Amino acid sequence: MNNPRFKYPDTKAYNFVVQRLQDRGVNLDDLAQIVYDTQKKFEPELTLEFCQTALVDALHKRELLNNAMVALELDRLTQEGKVEEPLASIIKNDVGVFGVDETLALQIANIYGTIGTTNFGFFDREKNGIIARFDRDGIHVNTFIDDLLAAIVAAVCGKIAHQYA
Numbered sequence: 699m700n701n702p703r704f705k706y707p708d709t710k711a712y713n714f715v716v717q718r719l720q721d722r723g724v725n726l727d728d729l730a731q732i733v734y735d736t737q738k739k740f741e742p743e744l745t746l747e748f749c750q751t752a753l754v755d756a757l758h759k760r761e762l763l764n765n766a767m768v769a770l771e772l773d774r775l776t777q778e779g780k781v782e783e784p785l786a787s788i789i790k791n792d793v794g795v796f797g798v799d800e801t802l803a804l805q806i807a808n809i810y811g812t813i814g815t816t817n818f819g820f821f822d823r824e825k826n827g828i829i830a831r832f833d834r835d836g837i838h839v840n841t842f843i844d845d846l847l848a849a850i851v852a853a854v855c856g857k858i859a860h861q862y863a
């Protein structure tokens with residue numbers, strides 16, 4: 699039941715996502731660096747500080763926070779054995795026909811327009827910087843986090859591209 703008096707916990711959601719990323723070994727600076735390295739080819743005056751600010755702005759958007767929390771929690775719950783079969787095995791084995799990880803991520807990639815879709819495809823393939831670590835790690839459940847990181851970086855690149863257009 700929808701409770702009209704519930705106030706969306708913006709700060710808690712932001713802190714949750716940033717903290718969980720940190721617990722998983724991802725610092726915001728790692729993500730800002732990927733954005734900078736990618737976008738400086740197109741915008742020579744771009745600075746790393748500008749990318750860091752754009753990233754923090756994007757991370758305050760509810761559309762991003764909602765999907766990020768669901769993605770991060772599904773990896774954790776699966777890792778801890780709290781998801782039932784057959785879903786648990788589907789997630790653990792990062793099955794190609796699953797696609798929910800990509801769907802959640804694409805909504806994030808698109809928050810600054812459809813340019814994010816193209817960017818997401820690029821980062822999903824290239825596995826830049828910190829994203830590559832999750833692609834190679836065979837011990838933890840990383841089915842959602844790798845797409846999530848690619849999507850966040852893609853969204854911020856889209857935001858910057860629009861600002862410079």
Ligand code: MG
Nearest residue numbers: 799841842845
């Ligand atoms: Mg995935």
